[in-house]
Amino acid sequence: MTDKAQIFLIAPPVTDAAAALDLLGPVCATGDVAAILLSFASTDEREQIRQLKIIAPELQKSGAAVLVAATSSVAARGGADGVHVSVRNSTRDLQEPAAVVNEFVDALKPERIVGVGGLRNRHEAMTIGEGDVDYLLFGEPYPDGELPDFDATLERVSWWAEIFAVPCVGFVPDLDSVADIAATGAEFVGLGDAVWTNADGPVAAIAKARAIIDKTPLASEANAQENDAR
Template identity: 45%
Template sequence: MAESKAPPTRLILVSGPDAAPDLAPRLAAACAAGDVAAVILHFAPADERSLVNRVKALAPAAQAVGAAVVVACAGEGIDLVSVAARGGADGIHAEGGDLAALRERLRDGRILGTGGLAARHDAMEAGEAGVDYVLFGDLPDTAPRTVQERAEWWAEIFETPCVALARSLDAVADLAATGAEFVALDAALWDGPDGAATVAAAQARLTDGV
């Protein structure tokens, strides 16, 4: 019997640290330019009402073309689960904290992802907590080769999907070759006037492997 072919690697877009409402048209164009599975929206700390309004302003731009929207915010005392539910997001991206408790609160089908994983052990603990994906490469000064090695290690051993963050278009094909289910594009790549073209170019690298 022939081995089943692995599904193609898909793209995820990661926003900058303060995803403002005027991002919406750029986000819509970028999501439409490739096979974008999800968008991770990073917000600067704010009160929950403001965060909910930001999610409402941005999420439809991605969701309209089939991309899930996951919300991240590093502020203290912010209930991201509530923000996601009230704003209409599809889940949250949490770094640190009690991931198992968050998983319990997200039994309604919403996504729980995590990043900021400094060691392999951290990633393994996140997987045991029931996250839907682990993200590698988002820590400052992480070498591209380290991201590639970490994604390859994870994809070979674990069933939980992994996301490998690309900070250049040249990295996209190499990261996909690790077996990672998703390659994420850093905001510096796609969030600009030529963002849609950049996403299209990344998609071509996934499709053609170059």
């Protein structure tokens, strides 16, 4: 649990490095993006590495940690700060997700971040959380772009943030839901289409999200104040 959440941003899939920088650069330049997760339209690792080498240094200048939904080799050779492993999207060892995650941990830690999402239940979250991972992400979009039920995501984030030491990210479907995750004490609020489809633009969306987080009291603090007032 933390005092105020930071912003964890999921970028649209990268198709062209220059175009990606045009979109992502101004958003990260705000200084309000703690981490940004990249994925790639190309399945060719050499192309992914080439694009990452162009994108990562520019975003890192703004203080954002650059994570990739890619192999450990792409992350290391492309200069990313770490990888994001989706248990749900993995095509290997679905019955033993911890084994898949541990391969990334062994390959990249401690030099790089290893985060995990696509967690299907509490047991899976606890099992993965017992390993040497840096964060868990709850509520991320499915491969088809659909989102899990937000009430279920909020419940899972609230449970995790209250009990466990491993940082967590709670993904929100829209800016109106930012306060709900911020109040849980989660270390990160996850944003995606809520930023990229915002009518006022991505930079304005980040500013609004940051303002909401900053003014939202933790639920534990609000409850304590309510009890004191009785």
